[in-house]
Amino acid sequence: MNCTRMRQVLDAWIDGELDAATSTEIDRHLAECPACLALKGERGALRRELRANAPRFEAPPALRAAILARIEQTALPAPAPARHRQWLQTAAFASIAAAVGLVAGLWIERPLPDDSLREHLVASHVASLTDPQRLITVVSTNQHVVKPWLQGKIDFAPVVRDLSADGYTLLGARLDHVGDRQTVAIVYRKRNHVINLFAWRAADYTAEALALQSARGFGMATWADSGLRYAAISDIERTDLEQFARLMQP
Amino acid sequence: MHDPAKRARFESTVLAHLDAAYNLARWLTGDTPAADDAVQEACLRAFRFFDTHSGTSAKAWFMAVVRNTCFDLLKERNRYDRHESFDDEIHGLPAAERDAPDAAAGRNADAARVRACIAGLPAEYREVIVLRELEEMSYKEISAIVDVPIGTVMSRLSRGRDLLQKTMQDTGARRQS
Numbered sequence: 001m002n003c004t005r006m007r008q009v010l011d012a013w014i015d016g017e018l019d020a021a022t023s024t025e026i027d028r029h030l031a032e033c034p035a036c037l038a039l040k041g042e043r044g045a046l047r048r049e050l051r052a053n054a055p056r057f058e059a060p061p062a063l064r065a066a067i068l069a070r071i072e073q074t075a076l077p078a079p080a081p082a083r084h085r086q087w088l089q090t091a092a093f094a095s096i097a098a099a100v101g102l103v104a105g106l107w108i109e110r111p112l113p114d115d116s117l118r119e120h121l122v123a124s125h126v127a128s129l130t131d132p133q134r135l136i137t138v139v140s141t142n143q144h145v146v147k148p149w150l151q152g153k154i155d156f157a158p159v160v161r162d163l164s165a166d167g168y169t170l171l172g173a174r175l176d177h178v179g180d181r182q183t184v185a186i187v188y189r190k191r192n193h194v195i196n197l198f199a200w201r202a203a204d205y206t207a208e209a210l211a212l213q214s215a216r217g218f219g220m221a222t223w224a225d226s227g228l229r230y231a232a233i234s235d236i237e238r239t240d241l242e243q244f245a246r247l248m249q250p
Numbered sequence: 251m252h253d254p255a256k257r258a259r260f261e262s263t264v265l266a267h268l269d270a271a272y273n274l275a276r277w278l279t280g281d282t283p284a285a286d287d288a289v290q291e292a293c294l295r296a297f298r299f300f301d302t303h304s305g306t307s308a309k310a311w312f313m314a315v316v317r318n319t320c321f322d323l324l325k326e327r328n329r330y331d332r333h334e335s336f337d338d339e340i341h342g343l344p345a346a347e348r349d350a351p352d353a354a355a356g357r358n359a360d361a362a363r364v365r366a367c368i369a370g371l372p373a374e375y376r377e378v379i380v381l382r383e384l385e386e387m388s389y390k391e392i393s394a395i396v397d398v399p400i401g402t403v404m405s406r407l408s409r410g411r412d413l414l415q416k417t418m419q420d421t422g423a424r425r426q427s
Contacts, residue, residue, distance in 0.1 A: 011408040015382065017389045046415055050383045053364035059272035063286060064265065067293040071257070074294065 001029040006036045014043055062145065069139040072171055072189065118215045120179045125196045125218065125233040128174070128185065135194070136172035136187050146173050150184060156228055158184050158199035163247050168195070188244070195234040195244060202229045210245050212238065221245035256301070263308040264296055270309065270385050271316045277380045278320040280369060284327070285320075292319040306394040310387070314395045317377065367417045375410030382407055 006029055012018050013026050030037050128135045138149040143160045150157070153175060162170060171187040176198070183200040208224035219241040221232045232245050271292065275285040296315045303311045368376060377396060381387045393400045 008405075008408070011411060012389070012404050015389065015407070017404070042415060043411060046411060046418070047383065049360075049364060049418070050368075050379075050414075053361040054368055054384060055361070055365070056269070056384045057273045057276040057285070059268045059289070060282075060286070063272065063289060064268060067265070067268075067290055068261075070290060070294055071260075071297050074297070 001025045003029075003033060003036055006033070007039075010036070010040060010043065014040070014047075062140075065140050065142050065145065069136075069141050069171055072141070072169055073136070073139070117179060118213075118220065121198055121220065121231050121233055122216050122218055124176055124178050124183075124185070124198070128176075128187075128196055129194060135174065137174040139172040141170050141172075143170060146170065146186065149173065154182060154184055156199070156201050158186065158197075158228060158230070159248055159250075160186055161248060163188065163244070166243070166247060167191075168244055168247070190234075190236050190240055190244070193234055193236040195232055195236065195241070197248065198231045198233070199228050202227055210242075210249060212242055212245070214238075223249065225250050260297055260300055264300060264312045265293070267309045267312055271312060273384060274313060274377070274380055275316055275320050277368065277384075278317065278373065278377060279324060284323060288320045288323050289316060291323070292316040295319060307391065310391040310394045313381070313385075313387075313391075314397065317395055321373075363421050364418065367414055367421060370417060371410060371413055375406055375413060378403060378406045379410045379414065 006026065009018060009022060009026065013023060018026070030040060138146060140146050140149075141164070143162045146160050147157070150160075150173060160170070160173070164170070168188045168190050171189055171194075173184060173186045176183050176185045178198060178200065181200045183198045186197040186199070188195040188197065202224050205227045206224065207226075208222070208229070210221060210223045212219065212221050214220065215233070218233050218235055219238050221230075221241050221244070223230050223245065230248065232241060232248070234241055234244075236244075268289070271289050272285060275288040275292070276282065279285050279288055292312075292315045296312055299315075300308075306314075368379060371379065378392055381392045381395060387395070389400050389403045392403045396403065398406075
């Protein structure tokens, strides 16, 4: 072996990538060539310096959770444009009806506050499904990430529970406005179905027992506790929504 | 919902290499937020296609996805802000040293110097150096990740080490004078 050839294979030899026969040739050459031996020494020093001083960056702890949450999100059902359109049509129809009512000089009864709230909640739920970007602002399957994120953004602390054992995956949360209320939507998923759990400040501290109703085809579970009101909305089976709501109870 | 078995397989065969993926992305992109973005994006791609991969080890396959995602991201970034890229990214010190020159001048000086030397290597040499020296991957794996023949891996490593040795000697000499 000559020095030119040696220069070509030295690194592969240092990396343990060469066969035994070539290695023997290299040993023989190194024994009689100080220049190549010096180069080998430099390579050794380089490796030691790299091992000592070049950091192997470790993935930040939150990265794994963020990845898993994003993967979960990709499994969300494609937004249902038909349903959205239907909602828009209904809205359009309602405003036409209102206009007609006004023109005819009739008084169309304003919906009860509760009805209007229910409409707003459904609208927000539907809107969140049509745009995955909008659905979740903080992506995390970890309640201990979601809760601190909420702190400092809102002046109340809604319940965030880990219900993964029961098949409800926490996806994250977002801030939302429902009507003129500042709300938080905590987002869970059961199979292909998104559950938006809205929470906002109640007028008082009156506790309210769990109630189930349906709104525009969605199931809605509502309750109040500790000065906060909650509404969970989803198209999952009614029994599942009830189970979910029960698991969230204090 | 995704097939839970697929997700479990993804976690055990692909996400098991998250640190290696992050390290590569960090060295290729040059900063923490970009590495974060690249790895997240790479994982989504990997999850989508991970049933279709065959041949190389899951680790090498995943690292190839990460590498390609990093270069896509850099390409995109350079398109948007051309002037920002070169100095900071290729020759820049990690943010910690930039922000705290005093600390860098102290006990971290060697680490900072070595890091800057690696960061200053052209990407084609930097990636093989990181994969070999920091991730200790075989030539065969590196060849699969970078998508070049093993002979090319060998010559790039050799050339990369020559360059590193030279810049480290240069910067070391400058520091002492």
